[in-house]
Amino acid sequence: LVSRKKHPDNTVVDLKGVMMGDGQQRLVMGPCAVESYEQVLTVAKALKERGIKLLRGGAFKPRTSPYDFQGLGLEGLQILKKVADELDMVVISEIVSPADIETALDYVDVIQIGARNMQNFELLKTAGAVDKPVLLKRGLSATIQEFIHAAEYIVAKGNNNLMLCERGIRTYETATRNTLDISAVPILKQETHLPVLVDVTHSTGRRDLLLPTAKAAFAIGADAVMAEVHPDPAVALSDSAQQMDIPQFNKFVDDLLASGLYKG
Numbered sequence: 693l694v695s696r697k698k699h700p701d702n703t704v705v706d707l708k709g710v711m712m713g714d715g716q717q718r719l720v721m722g723p724c725a726v727e728s729y730e731q732v733l734t735v736a737k738a739l740k741e742r743g744i745k746l747l748r749g750g751a752f753k754p755r756t757s758p759y760d761f762q763g764l765g766l767e768g769l770q771i772l773k774k775v776a777d778e779l780d781m782v783v784i785s786e787i788v789s790p791a792d793i794e795t796a797l798d799y800v801d802v803i804q805i806g807a808r809n810m811q812n813f814e815l816l817k818t819a820g821a822v823d824k825p826v827l828l829k830r831g832l833s834a835t836i837q838e839f840i841h842a843a844e845y846i847v848a849k850g851n852n853n854l855m856l857c858e859r860g861i862r863t864y865e866t867a868t869r870n871t872l873d874i875s876a877v878p879i880l881k882q883e884t885h886l887p888v889l890v891d892v893t894h895s896t897g898r899r900d901l902l903l904p905t906a907k908a909a910f911a912i913g914a915d916a917v918m919a920e921v922h923p924d925p926a927v928a929l930s931d932s933a934q935q936m937d938i939p940q941f942n943k944f945v946d947d948l949l950a951s952g953l954y955k956g
């Protein structure tokens with residue numbers, strides 16, 4: 693069902709009026725984790741000023757260590773919805789349990805399935821059975837073929853509003869947090885008809901690489917780039933090393949526009 697051979701036309705996903713996959717480049721931005729209403733509002737206002745409506749933020753955080761901040765859960769979803777209603781934004785947030793999908797429908801505009809859950813087949817099936825766009829991230833050590841099979845699980849349940857996100861894979865390289873597999877973008881575009889995003893924050897884990905990798909993503913045909921923005925990354929409860937502050941975010945957008953690879 694996700695194969696380009698069987699369905700040659702691009703899937704365009706309508707995110708409350710923001711199209712994904714229509715040939716225009718998009719940015720999906722926001723904090724790693726929802727920490728407070730004020731935090732999300734500050735970031736959302738900055739995004740809005742640059743015409744960015746796709747607001748990401750984690751309420752359920754799948755952390756490597758059980759002692760790290762696990763997210764605000766339902767309260768986090770409520771904060772995202774409140775800000776989105778006030779500023780007319782589109783909320784993208786990760787759901788980690790099939791039991792939370794139903795609840796999430798009232799709060800999020802896009803259900804994100806994270807790298808660690810790419811092969812959580814019960815979660816894929818549950819997200820595939822609801823009427824809500826899904827953003828599926830590539831697993832930490834998943835091949836492109838496994839990624840495509842995971843996507844198939846969702847569409848097989850009837851949900852065609854699916855987007856794929858390359859977010860870096862595990863390799864022996866330690867200079868970056870993960871290794872951005874940039875050629876996954878054209879491969880996924882050739883093999884499937886789905887929109888393809890590149891998450892530059894989690895693939896690199898390095899603030900200094902966000903701009904060059906975002907340029908590469910757009911140059912190679914990504915429909916959107918995801919990156920994290922926090923009012924004060926130094927005190928962020930997660931991903932402190934790679935989130936941009938607001939001035940850095942504005943410079944990131946300026947530089948992308950100046951490159952001509954992102955049209956705004």
Ligand code: PEP
Nearest residue numbers: 750806807808829859894
């Ligand atoms: C995220 O986008 O918040 C996230 C945790 O990313 P990933 O699942 O790609 O690690």
Ligand code: MN
Nearest residue numbers: 724920930931
């Ligand atoms: Mn993060």
